[in-house]
Amino acid sequence: MLKYIALKGLLAILVAFTASLAAFLLLNVASDPAQAIAGEDATPDVVETIRIRYGLDRPVYERYLSWLAGVATGDFGESYYWHKPVAELVADRADETLTLALSALFVTILIAVPLGALAGLNPNSWIDRAALGVAVSAQAIPNFWLGLIMIILFAVMIPIFPVSGDNTWYHFVLPAIVLGASSVPAVMRLTRTGLIEVMGADYIRTARAKGFRGNALLRRHALRNAILPVISVLAVQLGQKFGGSVITESIFAINGLGRLALESILGADIPTVQMLIFVFAIVFVAMNLLADILNAALDPRIRIG
Amino acid sequence: MSALLNISNLNVSIKLPHGTLSAVRDTTITLQKGRSLGIVGESGSGKSMTALSLMRLLPRSGDFTADAIEFDGTNLLSLDDRRFAETISGPGIGMIFQEPMTSLNPVYTIGRQMTEAAVWRGMMSAPAARTKAIALLDRVGIPDPEGRMSQYPHQMSGGQRQRVMIAMTLMLDPKLLIADEPTTALDVTVQAQILDLLDDLRRERDMGMILISHDLAVVAQRTDAVAVMYGGEMIEQGPAEAVLRLPAHPYTQSLLNAIPQISGAPGRLGAIPGLVPSIMQATNTCIFAPRCAHAHAACTAQRPPSRAQGGGHMCRCVLDTPPTIVTSVTPLRASAPQPDTEPVLSARDVTRVYTSRRGMFGPKRDIRALDDVSLDLRKGETLALIGESGSGKSTLARILLGLDHPTSGAVFMGGRPVAEVAVKDRAHFVQPVFQDPYSSLNPRRRLAEIIARPLELSGHGSAAENDALVRSTLELVRLPLRLLHAYPSQLSGGQRQRVAIARALVTKPQVLVCDEPTSALDVSIQAQILNLLDDLKAEMGLTCLFITHDMAVVHQIADRVVVMLKGQVVEEGAARQVLRQPNNDYTRRLVAAAPRFEAKTEEMEIVQ
Known part of the structure; x- marks a missing residue:
């Protein structure tokens, strides 16, 4: 088991570095960073000065290697815009995004899992169709639109929640619902099909033949089997929450990593963008790793080959 | 001897998108305490549906009715689902299924699956259940039963899993054991061992047993009585010897004739033309008539009544006497090739x-x-x-x-x-x-x-x-x-x-x-x-x-x-x-x- 985790962890780190390399190449090769920093109207002289000042005249591989060397010592460079170490900047803002992502995931689980379970236990009933309706709507509605509608409905017309900001947990309610809604369809469908499949399995028939029924049957024989695929998808969804925070944080003016990412991209703050991509990649990979470990813990077929 | 199980006029229907399938019709079964009954039939004959309806394990779309179902002195029709699950499923009737590879839950240990029902029902304490489970695993021939308790199903072979299934069912000491094609998915040598084990256990515990199989040879060896099902109807029923040696129904005869034998000179097999029917509406003819070599006008005029042949031997056929049988076999057409051809x-x-x-x-x-x-x-x-x-x-x-x-x-x-x-x-x-x-x-x-x-x-x-x-x-x-x-x-x-x-x-x-x-x-x-x-x-x-x-x-x-x-x-x-x-x-x-x-x-x- 420990060996399994160690191997998966090693693989995860490799994936994260591959992602960072891809990001680095995109930022540095696909466009001219010096030009981006200087702005479109800058004269070639200014651009050249910037290029030398930020060390952008060195070859790409050399810059990537020195960035890697920095990462190894926890030094992600200095922000061009804020003139602070990027690591410090990211650490300051991580709290808000983490809160938002986790509460969004909580919203997803709260809606999707019970709804999916009800639908899965009563396939083709009215409740199944209603759940499907919810899923299709949630899939079809764009995130930013839902955000604006929620602000109009629950912050302006019926002022229950604040319009924007990140000072109290109260501020996070609407953003969490908006960000969480986007994951509801995938998680709900998987819960539904998982339960339908499990309830039709031979071992459920065996358990019935032993006299289990209703809740006891569900609790003792169906839940663990049905939850296995859901865990994997929840982990991926949590990774996506970090990505999704870019839009949601901007709408609700939350000072988190998502907003920082948007500002840095607009301001060509390359060291910040580079670190954020690396952090998001690590989160994504770490979540998948966590899902693998959880699955192995719950499923002996993975644990004991 | 008293009756352990009495089913009279069981009907099972399954709702399908294009109509209602009449999966079992007017089936009557009687089983004495401690005896065994074999139910034989080809796929689609309704043999599994009969057992599943008795256990209330029919698929969602299925439903059954019966004039009476009595088990060990209890009228099962009067029990609601809760009472049925509490008193019958497990301690009354235990069931073993065809697929040992999928019939055990893959994420729980053998020990947990063996003991959970007995403990949950309050029949015994956890340590007592564990002791009993180990003893039963030992009895069904699992080596190192104590070590096996902490293993998972995927760590065992198909034959071992089926043994575990049997032991698990016996934890609740059922009075009747239903085995639905218990060895179909297993290798031949394992098949014989499992069937012998089931037979021994039945005798030891004086259990009733219903053995469902498509394989007449399997049933012939191990049961006291045999029921032959075809297209949802029980067309012949009686003592195993009588049904298999002197079959009265043309279908049973044809079926026996279609089985390759392992001894004697091989001859042409008696293939039955046509297909097993799926009955979508009530019929008032003999269901085998379209494939029967002896069919005549009376067969399609009315549904043949179930008639006694003597000695508890029943048959649903209009013929008064079984069709005559002669002693000749058509030899195979092909001859053996010359030895030492290239x-x-x-x-x-x-x-x-x-x-x-x-x-x-x-x-x-x-x-x-x-x-x-x-x-x-x-x-x-x-x-x-x-x-x-x-x-x-x-x-x-x-x-x-x-x-x-x-x-x-x-x-x-x-x-x-x-x-x-x-x-x-x-x-x-x-x-x-x-x-x-x-x-x-x-x-x-x-x-x-x-x-x-x-x-x-x-x-x-x-x-x-x-x-x-x-x-x-x-x-x-x-x-x-x-x-x-x-x-x-x-x-x-x-x-x-x-x-x-x-x-x-x-x-x-x-x-x-x-x-x-x-x-x-x-x-x-x-x-x-x-x-x-x-x-x-x-x-x-x-x-x-x-x-x-x-x-x-x-x-x-x-x-x-x-x-x-x-x-x-x-x-x-x-x-x-x-x-x-x-x-x-x-x-x-x-x-x-x-x-x-x-x-x-x-x-x-x-x-x-």
Whole structure:
């Protein structure tokens, strides 16, 4: 088991570095960073000065290697815009995004899992169709639109929640619902099909033949089997929450990593963008790793080959 | 003796998108305490539905009614689902299912699954349940039962899982045990052990037992009474001896006649024409009449009543006396080939090693699927390749077909090394027929396309020539030409397997490699296919490598036998010789384990 985790962890780190390399190449090769920093109207002289000042005249591989060397010592460079170490900047803002992502995931689980379970236990009933309706709507509605509608409905017309900001947990309610809604369809469908499949399995028939029924049957024989695929998808969804925070944080003016990412991209703050991509990649990979470990813990077929 | 179970006029209906299927009709069963009843029938006969409705395990769309169901003095119809689950499911009636690989929950330990029901019901404490479970595992023949308690189902073989299922069911001390095809998914040697175990346990515990099987031989050996089901009706019922030795219903007679025997001279099998019907509406005729050799006007005028034949033997047929039986058997059409004809397909010292890794970084492991195997397939002979699952039969077949390459050793086609034979020419030399005709035919293509495909791929002949070939091949396998434009889904299992054989024969190959071609089929359908292979051998001198695990089929069809064990050939010889006097220990066990029903074959021919 420990060996399994160690191997998966090693693989995860490799994936994260591959992602960072891809990001680095995109930022540095696909466009001219010096030009981006200087702005479109800058004269070639200014651009050249910037290029030398930020060390952008060195070859790409050399810059990537020195960035890697920095990462190894926890030094992600200095922000061009804020003139602070990027690591410090990211650490300051991580709290808000983490809160938002986790509460969004909580919203997803709260809606999707019970709804999916009800639908899965009563396939083709009215409740199944209603759940499907919810899923299709949630899939079809764009995130930013839902955000604006929620602000109009629950912050302006019926002022229950604040319009924007990140000072109290109260501020996070609407953003969490908006960000969480986007994951509801995938998680709900998987819960539904998982339960339908499990309830039709031979071992459920065996358990019935032993006299289990209703809740006891569900609790003792169906839940663990049905939850296995859901865990994997929840982990991926949590990774996506970090990505999704870019839009949601901007709408609700939350000072988190998502907003920082948007500002840095607009301001060509390359060291910040580079670190954020690396952090998001690590989160994504770490979540998948966590899902693998959880699955192995719950499923002996993975644990004991 | 008092009755343990009394079911009268059970009806099961299943709602389907296009109507209601009447899966079981007016079925009456009586079982005495401590006795065993076998329910026999082909797929779709309603035998499993009968058991599932008794256990209230019918699918959502299913429903049942009955005049009475009495179990051990309780009227089961008066119990609601909760009371039924509390008092009957488990401690009253225990059930074992067909698929031991999937019937245990993969994520919980054997120990938890064994003990949970007894503890949850408050029948005993956890430590007491554990002690009992270990004792039962020991009783059913699981080595190291204490260690096994903490293992998971996937760490055990199919036979062991079925033993665990049996032990688990016995934890609640049921008064009646229902075993629904308990050994169908298992190897022959394991099959015999499990059936013996069930029989011993029944006697020890004075349990009632219902053994459901499609295999008459299995039932004949182990039960006191037998009920034969057909198309949802119980058409014959009585003491096992009487039903199997002196069957009264023409269907039972035909079914017995369709089973290959393991002794005596092999003869043509009595294939039953037509298909098992699915009854969508109430009928007032005999349901077997369309396929019955003795049908006359009275059969379709009314539904035959269930009539007593004496000695508790009941039969649903209008005939007063059973159809007469004479002592003759039609011999096989094909004769054995001349000995020592030249080999057409040979394997020389073939070894196949598979290398696998556990995960991405795991250590390499070598599995020797074939170990130094040599074999000659001679012109015009049928060579049976037998052995249990994992013995390397199918790997050898793939290598002989040129679908896989040996790690070392060589394959010769018509005397030439296989590497020298162009891929296109191989198709004209050897063709496969696979086990499951439900998955080996492309569902989106018409029969004409399926059968013509090998011709197209090898690029021979004009469209007209190919079409003529397809038509003549269809006739060769006894399929009507009107099916040329049908899709596989419109055919029965037997018809599909004929299509698979036609597809293989269309290039006029010298050799057919059949991998378990009848094990997915019902006995009456198997008889049709085995007779067809006999015809093909007689008419075109077909050379055939026939992979099977069924000894009776070997006896029926094979000239020679090769026995494989763990990738090695352990015995080889004339079929008669090997079946009668096996030299190898393993072969002896295989032959001994084959279920046999010593019907007097000579008497089984029915006069029209």
